[in-house]
Amino acid sequence: MNFDFRQKPIELKTAVIAVIFGIVIGGILMLVSKHDPFKIYAVLFNGAFGDKFALASSLRWTIPLLFTGVASAIAFRGGMFNIGVEGQMYLGALAGALTGIYLTGLSSWVHIPLIILASALAGMAWAFVPALLKVRYNASEVVTTLMLNYVAIYLTDYLVKYYFIAKGSYGQTIITDQIQKSARMPSLIHATQLHAGLLIGILFVVLFYFLIKKSKLGYEISISGINPEFARYGGVSVNRVRMSVMLISGAVAGVGGAVEVMGITWRFMSHFSPNFGFDGILASLLGGNTPIGVLLGALFMGSLKAGALTVERSTDVSRSLATIIQGVIICFVSARYLMARFPVSKWLDGFKRNNRRRNSDEPH
């Protein structure tokens, strides 16, 4: 099986059209289950944007996706498909939680960076083996990281259950003690779950931007993802690039796990991630693996999640509907032949072309 992943640019119109398709199919599913799509979508919209609490909720759910999205995007740009962000997140979360619990007497300004460091290392470590197998033996990172996702969940459960279980719990719920006060993220908006992890997430998006657009490594990553043969010929060590992106990707995903612990759960909890990893991958794909795209993609997915939760609370439509819509959107984003048929592009392309002409002085 050939899992060669070549980076191809995605246009805005593709994302927009795909979203429309997703919404329509979601609507059809709602009709099938005897609900009024317009009403449900209204609830969804309200749940995501309706009031201060809705917006806070949307942002809360965006935070983890900023990390997994950036992690996925970096890997994608380098031509690697890191499906293992979920597992790397778990390892990062556990490492972060433990650092948060057992280091005492520190100020937040020291404690939180330490936790970030620990979780980054944990996530990086979890990505190391798949990276090595790919670079040495060309073993598909898709298969290896996927398997390690399952292992990660079981492993962290095991470690917590037998070594770090919370006092007072008898192995029924697998959780650790709470982290120290110095390890907790301050809240950004009073009485909501929105925490300062958002700022760290945005920071990572900015770092991603500088990495990809301004640094030498970023250039090598981009080219390796588009055409590794060309990169090799030009003197780039594609192996080094691939290893780097996987490790960076793992590190970022790990930090994402720790941020969730520091901001929301304040402890490590088994199965704490409702598919943050996959959602991050989808957010990145939706955004064309660019920094601004990942940001928007994460916002989109986060809002969708917040809205879906509200829908589930106030109607009997399951939140899994949002998951379905997300998957459908990505299918359409990827369907190039279909997307090529939409004439909307002419208008958008003309707009872009005019912009570019201003930048060049070569008449054509």
Add this chain to the structure above:
Amino acid sequence: MSLIDASILAVIIRVTAPILLATIGALFSEKAGVPNITLEPAMLLGAFFGVFGSYYTGSSVLGAVSAVAAGLLVALIFALFTLKWGGDEIVVGVAINVIMGGLTIFLLKIIFHTSGSFMSPEIIGFPQLDIPLLDRIPVLKYLFAGQTWVVYFAFLSVWIAHVLLYKTPFGMKIIACGENPLAAATVGVNVYRIRLYALLITGGLCGLAGSQISLGFLSMFSENMTAGRGFIAVAAVIFARAVPVRVLFISLLFGLAEALSNQLQLLKFPSELVLMLPYLLVVLFLVIQPDRFRWKKWKSAGAVSESGA
């Protein structure tokens, strides 16, 4: 209870069956040259619709039929977005995984009005068959008693796949599409259609595999009950280099791992460590025998000769 007695054979055969079916299914996609990671969702949807069909018709056979239909549906959707509309196989594959995970939960809610899992005495599971005479042989009797017809079919499918692939024109076309699509095209083979058929076979078999999971031992459906077996099948088929007989042995190996993990759990081994086994096994394979995973370029025509352009 001792750790291992002969009765574990029954367990091994039983848990191997879904993996075997899925891997044999994966064989066809792999041979045809389509990277296919929609095995897991096909199995999951098949498991769900197996229960659905059996519940509403009172017949486990019709349950199996609807499971196969579900698998075919997944394959059709995958084929539509990739073959027809040019989507990337891995991206669409991941997306379909996400979709079906959500869809099963969604359907669970609106059809059965429940979440987590669904059980009911009205779900008719596959009947457990005892083969007369063979079920008296000491030790081996465990292979022939208490299994479902799907299990036997799973093992039969190895032979069917072998014949189909190597001895029929259809199989030859599949191989051609996978190794040299340009060659196939110039001989008048409709590569697109052959790949579609291969994908459908994969989907159907995975759907059936799913029904074995939900109807073959316990009669119920629970969220994510396929637990990554579809991905193990992906790894297995690559590792077996898409040869039916090898697939049989690799699947048995995974079945053994799963059976052992079940057994160990009963013995109060930490269940988490034990559940990890099959997945670690895959990674271990990759570490030990890495050259099994050298990828060929499946899209390019490629001259057969080494020299020349």
Add this chain to the structure above:
Amino acid sequence: MAAAVEMRNITKKFPGVTANQNVNFRAEWGQIHGLIGENGAGKTTLMKILYGMEQPDEGEIFIDGTPAVLSSPKEAIKRNIGMVHQHFTLVPSLTVAENITMAKPTLRNGLIDLKKAAEIVFEMGERFGLKLDPYVPVKQLPVGLQQRVEILKALYLGADILIMDEPTAVLTPQEITQLFVTLKSLKEQGKTIILITHKLKELMNATDVITVMRSGQIVGHMETRNSSEEEIARMMVGKDVQLRIDKKMPAFGKEVLTLKGITHYDKRGVKILDGITFSVREGEIVGIAGVQGNGQTELIEVIAGLKEFQGGELILNGRSVSNSTSPMQRRHMGLGHVAEDRQTMGAALDASILENFMMGGHHGQWYRRGMFLRYKRAEEIAWEQIRHFDVRTSDIRLPARSLSGGNLQKLIIAREMFLNPLVLIAAQPTRGVDIGASQFIHRKLIEMRDEGKAVLLISNELSEIMSLSDRVLVIYNGSIVGETTPEKSTEEEIGLWMAGIRSASRRTL
């Protein structure tokens, strides 16, 4: 008697190029018909139309006098047309018999009857003199036999008209002789063979009739025995072959690139390079002539560091290079490399023109500051070079895909020359490039030489080698079989060396 093939007024256009313009082609029964022209002359397109792989925009086709609509290869096969492609269309893991009978498998009870297929292969082998072991998987056969499978495949489907596209490109001289014996025997059985080639020698030896194409049109049609190589060459090129470009007097300096006894084995253990020894000096263009597939690609890759060599010594600018010296390090040592395939290795088509230009240079200090790249500065430099090398584009942020073949090649040359290497490997620098751009590229290579740099030119086009090189080496079967200069030897003589025929006055290093 009606002609076997008659194509009237065939016109076929692709975006940006007219492949066939009002072509009238006619081939008779029982004839070996040569179709010759340079790369891009339109001969392959014409035959693809005949085989139903392309549809003409205008024109008609008659097979044996009756009109034919060849909408697909299947239709062509029905009209008893067969084609053996340049790149084989075989399925590696299937046996000879299975590959041959794949389009119409021999069945028994719905299953493939391998024995019957084998019998057919035996029988056909006797009839046409093409013996093969039917049970061997095709991937185990040498190239010459694989081609035989291809021919039998076409014959099995009933081909009376056999199109062969550059059949000798990958054959050894013995295999080529054998092939022509086979073709002659097929001709004597009344079949028509259309031989697409760009090799003058073979044309003269093997064909009865020749059609010459140039720039999409037929420019000549005659019986082989009434013609000569010079006449055909002239028709192919359109003018008397003008060889020399003005060069300064040679002023050779020290050796910059030296190979001593370089040996390379491929993955299967086949020896691809056998004791290659030569050197390139400052201010010199050394051209390596040879038929594609004699080790040139591997030679380039070994020098560039993309493949390993198993024996011998490689010296770059006075320093020894080992297999562990990376491509990047070799570039730092002064090596430049214009890749022979701009689509796969020479460029990243989906990356921007600017990003393509920056490759290699991003290691240096022109627009780099530490860990970061200054894209604004890179853009300035890129624009300078792009203008200097006449690359036609309006926006360097567009993907490289938007450039035409010639412009892309000029971009690649611009990039490599900007990096100011001491020795430049130029592999197929004008392949698929139009005349104007080709001449420009040639001038640039000469400029480099005049400035005291070294150029290693590797090309399938002998005329290019002859017009640019100070020294000419001939590679055949992985070794250098001859060394001369354009003044001392003619294209014919060199062509003989390229074909593995040693002349009495052979000189080796």
